[in-house]
Amino acid sequence: MSEIPQGLYYTKEHEYLKPTEERNVFLVGITDYAQDELGDIVFLELPEIGDRFEKLDVFGTIEAVKAVSDLYSPVGGEITAVNSILDQDPALVNTDPYGDGWMVCMKVDDPDSLNDLLDQEAYHLLVE
Numbered sequence: 001m002s003e004i005p006q007g008l009y010y011t012k013e014h015e016y017l018k019p020t021e022e023r024n025v026f027l028v029g030i031t032d033y034a035q036d037e038l039g040d041i042v043f044l045e046l047p048e049i050g051d052r053f054e055k056l057d058v059f060g061t062i063e064a065v066k067a068v069s070d071l072y073s074p075v076g077g078e079i080t081a082v083n084s085i086l087d088q089d090p091a092l093v094n095t096d097p098y099g100d101g102w103m104v105c106m107k108v109d110d111p112d113s114l115n116d117l118l119d120q121e122a123y124h125l126l127v128e
Contacts, residue, residue: 044090
């Protein structure tokens, strides 16, 4: 069974937003379910700091042994950090998707847009 932590926001496309200490700033990554479905992650193409995305814009790609998939922005916002550790160790997405395997940090344009995302229970119903 996939790990689905409480207190995060989830999308139907299997990305998550994890709150940081900074207001309206979230870590973004793919869920445990998504990494398991993809298999061993071998490469990530991520955006640059300062890039802006609208909800559901493709912000990067993730390549696994089985497939290449797009990464979708859960909400509109600006990239404030990119996890450069994934350049050398993309497998962190497999081993620690909610921790060191985060991909980007995003400042959300409209905090009310978080209401359109799934909570733990709703995401659990989607994937289980």
